[in-house]
Amino acid sequence: MMPDLFELGIDGTLQLARCLSASALDPTSSITFGLSGPSTSFYSCLCDELLSQDPGSFESVIADTVSHFTKSLSKCDTVLDGGGGSIEGGIDGGGMVIVSGLKELCSHKKAAACLTRVPSFLLPAEGSEKSKERVTPPVPTLPPGASAQQQRFFRMVQAMSAGRSGYLRRSGPALEKDTLLGLVLRIGLPMENPAVSSSFQNAASRTMKDVKQGIEGMRRQLRIYQDKCNELVRALVTAGADARGQVMNWIIDALLVNIGADAMRPDRSKVSNAQTLLNLAVVLLKLCEPFISDEKKSALINPGFASFAEGHGGVFITMGDNAVPRLAENPVMPSEPYKPKNSFIPQCFFFTARALHLSVVSGSSYHMGILRQVNNTAWQLRQRNENAQSDPNFNHILSMQYANEVSLLAPEMIADTLRFLNLTARFLVRIDDSQLALMPEHFVDDICDLTTFISRVEPKTMQGLDLGNIFKMVVKLLSPKYAHTVRNYNLRAKLGDVLYEVYLPPNVDGSSSVPRSVSCDPLTGGQPYLLSDASAQETLAPSLLLLYGEVEHTGYYEKMSHRAHIAALLKYLWESTEHRNAFRRITQNKESFIKFANGIMNETNSLIASVMEKLPEIRRVQVQMANPQQWAALPEEQRETITSRHEENERDVERALPLCNKTLQMLGYLNTDDDIRNLFLLEEMCSRLVNMLLHVLTKLVGSKGLELKVDNPENYNFRPKEMLRDLCAIFASFSSAHEFQVECAKSGYYNTDLMTKSVKTCRKLNLLTGESMELFESLAEKVKTASKHVGDDDALVADAPDEFLDPLMCTFMKDPVLLPTSGTVIDRSTIMQHLLNDPVDPFNRKPLTVDMIIPATELKEKMENWLEEKRSAMSTQGV
Numbered sequence: 005m006m007p008d009l010f011e012l013g014i015d016g017t018l019q020l021a022r023c024l025s026a027s028a029l030d031p032t033s034s035i036t037f038g039l040s041g042p043s044t045s046f047y048s049c050l051c052d053e054l055l056s057q058d059p060g061s062f063e064s065v066i067a068d069t070v071s072h073f074t075k076s077l078s079k080c081d082t083v084l085d086g087g088g089g090s091i092e093g094g095i096d097g098g099g100m101v102i103v104s105g106l107k108e109l110c111s112h113k114k115a116a117a118c119l120t121r122v123p124s125f126l127l128p129a130e131g132s133e134k135s136k137e138r139v140t141p142p143v144p145t146l147p148p149g150a151s152a153q154q155q156r157f158f159r160m161v162q163a164m165s166a167g168r169s170g171y172l173r174r175s176g177p178a179l180e181k182d183t184l185l186g187l188v189l190r191i192g193l194p195m196e197n198p199a200v201s202s203s204f205q206n207a208a209s210r211t212m213k214d215v216k217q218g219i220e221g222m223r224r225q226l227r228i229y230q231d232k233c234n235e236l237v238r239a240l241v242t243a244g245a246d247a248r249g250q251v252m253n254w255i256i257d258a259l260l261v262n263i264g265a266d267a268m269r270p271d272r273s274k275v276s277n278a279q280t281l282l283n284l285a286v287v288l289l290k291l292c293e294p295f296i297s298d299e300k301k302s303a304l305i306n307p308g309f310a311s312f313a314e315g316h317g318g319v320f321i322t323m324g325d326n327a328v329p330r331l332a333e334n335p336v337m338p339s340e341p342y343k344p345k346n347s348f349i350p351q352c353f354f355f356t357a358r359a360l361h362l363s364v365v366s367g368s369s370y371h372m373g374i375l376r377q378v379n380n381t382a383w384q385l386r387q388r389n390e391n392a393q394s395d396p397n398f399n400h401i402l403s404m405q406y407a408n409e410v411s412l413l414a415p416e417m418i419a420d421t422l423r424f425l426n427l428t429a430r431f432l433v434r435i436d437d438s439q440l441a442l443m444p445e446h447f448v449d450d451i452c453d454l455t456t457f458i459s460r461v462e463p464k465t466m467q468g469l470d471l472g473n474i475f476k477m478v479v480k481l482l483s484p485k486y487a488h489t490v491r492n493y494n495l496r497a498k499l500g501d502v503l504y505e506v507y508l509p510p511n512v513d514g515s516s517s518v519p520r521s522v523s524c525d526p527l528t529g530g531q532p533y534l535l536s537d538a539s540a541q542e543t544l545a546p547s548l549l550l551l552y553g554e555v556e557h558t559g560y561y562e563k564m565s566h567r568a569h570i571a572a573l574l575k576y577l578w579e580s581t582e583h584r585n586a587f588r589r590i591t592q593n594k595e596s597f598i599k600f601a602n603g604i605m606n607e608t609n610s611l612i613a614s615v616m617e618k619l620p621e622i623r624r625v626q627v628q629m630a631n632p633q634q635w636a637a638l639p640e641e642q643r644e645t646i647t648s649r650h651e652e653n654e655r656d657v658e659r660a661l662p663l664c665n666k667t668l669q670m671l672g673y674l675n676t677d678d679d680i681r682n683l684f685l686l687e688e689m690c691s692r693l694v695n696m697l698l699h700v701l702t703k704l705v706g707s708k709g710l711e712l713k714v715d716n717p718e719n720y721n722f723r724p725k726e727m728l729r730d731l732c733a734i735f736a737s738f739s740s741a742h743e744f745q746v747e748c749a750k751s752g753y754y755n756t757d758l759m760t761k762s763v764k765t766c767r768k769l770n771l772l773t774g775e776s777m778e779l780f781e782s783l784a785e786k787v788k789t790a791s792k793h794v795g796d797d798d799a800l801v802a803d804a805p806d807e808f809l810d811p812l813m814c815t816f817m818k819d820p821v822l823l824p825t826s827g828t829v830i831d832r833s834t835i836m837q838h839l840l841n842d843p844v845d846p847f848n849r850k851p852l853t854v855d856m857i858i859p860a861t862e863l864k865e866k867m868e869n870w871l872e873e874k875r876s877a878m879s880t881q882g883v
């Protein structure tokens with residue numbers, strides 16, 4: 005076609021692009037509308053005619069038409085932009101209109117296939133020369149007439165761009181700047197865009213109703229755009245095997261070049277922006293919709309895909325720097341070839357899971373950081389008696405929070421995500437153990453992170469959703485059988501957190517806002533999953549006891565939070581008849597239970613020591629600050645030091661006391677069971693239990709108890725009356741046990757005045773009633789009797805030979821044993837207690853286990869003979 009002869013044909017492909025885009029505004033008069041269906045439309049007939057005359061020209065026309073769409077898309081940054089119609093060769097309308105035009109172009113399957121073959125559809129192949137080329141973007145310049153806010157933003161962008169070295173042709177930035185689907189998916193409502201964040205100016209002084217209206221208005225526009233993106237991608241994947249293969253290749257590229265998007269601080273010269281990845285996840289979630297709720301179709305998800313490198317293209321690689329960790333350590337790779345009944349469903353499932361990890365999961369972690377920053381800034385302003393509403397920094401952070409919530413917390417996306425996570429959980433529960441071991445670890449990690457995140461920040465969106473499979477997965481993976489499969493202690497701790505945050509019924513622990521329907525099983529008449537699930541009844545109680553010890557490895561502050569959650573769950577299970585048999589079975593494994601009980605006492609001792617040390621310090625500073633003249637007289641630097649230390653003490657106490665309270669409660673209710681109580685009375689446990697209880701009692705009702713009377717104790721979760729009640733109830737439950745009475749008599753913390761005062765306080769405050777009060781009151785007299793026997797025993801062994809004395813405790817040994825690693829003889833109770841905390845010989849630090857200990861039978865016989873002679877001698881003397 006000669007341009008000078010047919011002038012109107014010069015911009016024919018641009019006119020075609022504009023006509024296709026116009027379909028979004030008036031579908032019935034568009035060129036893609038046909039009275040008898042799309043195949044009878046003018047556009048379809050045009051495509052068929054071009055194909056019949058010259059297939060090469062058809063390819064050229066489609067490629068040129070796509071280039072106009074690409075050029076216009078590059079001018080759009082958000083769904084709020086007006087589009088590229090004002091530029092030469094542009095298309096009128098914003099991103100939604102342009103993407104609608106692309107979708108209409110794909111209404112003809114041959115045209116859709118052509119679109120996937122244009123050179124800009126895929127990134128350069130990995131390892132190619134072009135993939136190594138570097139693009140250096142120009143430094144942005146300030147537009148004329150820019151507002152003050154725009155000027156600040158451009159200065160920030162210029163500063164950020166100054167140190168950049170550009171990006172590679174095969175990278176995250178290249179994906180969204182140079183490929184068609186990247187240009188489509190990069191458009192949204194990114195929080196850092198001034199057009200978005202400026203919508204929430206002066207956020208602190210606006211009503212929540214006003215803010216929510218702004219968020220909902222933006223979400224409506226974003227949803228319309230994302231729906232168009234979904235339609236475009238669906239048109240491409242249904243255009244034939246070749247087109248579908250190209251789309252999957254693009255998705256593989258997108259996931260590979262964004263491998264670093266899950267980092268705490270992603271390198272923006274290597275990865276795409278968060279909106280691109282979020283839109284990719286949304287599109288993939290929609291591709292999964294047909295099989296998410298269809299069990300027959302979801303059964304076609306073949307677990308072998310994760311190990312089929314040719315299929316996933318390296319997305320789930322197991323070697324090298326970009327390796328994706330598996331659930332089990334060194335799992336056995338499958339020997340059978342990957343032969344799925346359906347190849348598309350596994351692709352969609354596994355790629356969606358990976359996309360969620362790189363987008364929504366990473367975004368949720370980032371958003372929690374913003375929320376912490378908002379809360380911390382507000383707290384600092386309150387401490388300085390400053391007005392948050394007028395503080396520019398606080399308003400800026402709050403506006404970023406609201407701007408981020410527009411995309412990240414869109415209700416439909418959250419619901420789709422939760423449904424997909426429930427499908428993933430069902431898949432993980434049903435596959436066999438060898439296949440489970442090969443699954444990417446982040447599948448389970450992401451389920452935990454996202455369900456807990458949503459339960460905390462947007463629990464209402466969970467209403468009406470079935471998350472029963474997630475519960476089943478958590479119970480399965482927490483069970484002792486899978487402790488070696490899920491080997492990551494942090495991940496196991498998260499599984500426990502999911503039970504607490506999502507499945508502990510609302511109001512049980514006074515904190516959850518999750519709808520009750522989420523924690524209850526509709527198939528059992530609305531009973532909580534924690535009580536009605538058969539697997540939970542069998543394994544959950546021992547699983548949680550095991551987990552209580554395992555979270556020791558998660559970090560000092562983290563373990564306190566995890567253990568507080570576990571303690572609340574155990575209390576709920578203990579109060580149900582459905583789990584009582586499981587608790588009874590726990591006592592059959594004496595060694596495991598002793599480890600758990602030892603962990604409880606270690607934790608309580610540590611927490612009590614910390615709290616009882618810091619509460620008096622908090623009290624002293626409160627008194628000091630309550631005197632304005634005295635406080636003002638101190639140098640400013642000293643005041644700052646005192647305040648900083650005071651705030652640190654407050655935070656530590658706030659973290660420690662919830663677990664401290666729950667641990668005491670747990671000791672109380674567990675020891676109402678005779679079998680469990682008998683385990684606490686074992687030699688290696690009883691003395692530690694007594695000393696711990698008496699230590700706390702001394703702090704609460706002893707001579708320095710007034711030092712604990714801080715202002716506003718509820719702010720620190722400090723409830724001394726409840727703590728004393730729980731403590732005295734434990735004393736009451738053990739008061740009849742001879743072993744407990746003897747250890748009280750031996751303890752350096754025990755004195756008669758302390759016990760008398762405790763009994764009076766209990767009666768005065770009515771903390772204990774009935775039989776419990778009588779048992780507690782009777783303990784003092786029983787300890788007095790035990791003290792006489794202890795004194796007699798001490799007198800009996802006062803001149804015992806050194807070989808009869810424990811080398812660590814300097815006490816007369818009851819059951820001497822030989823440590824083969826050092827050749828030392830020590831009392832069994834002493835070494836057993838030591839090995840609970842440190843599995844080494846205390847005399848040479850060599851590894852030592854209980855089964856290595858050798859009874860010192862000859863020495864024990866010698867000691868018994870010596871004791872018999874002493875008793876006979878004392879009897880003869882009439883002592």
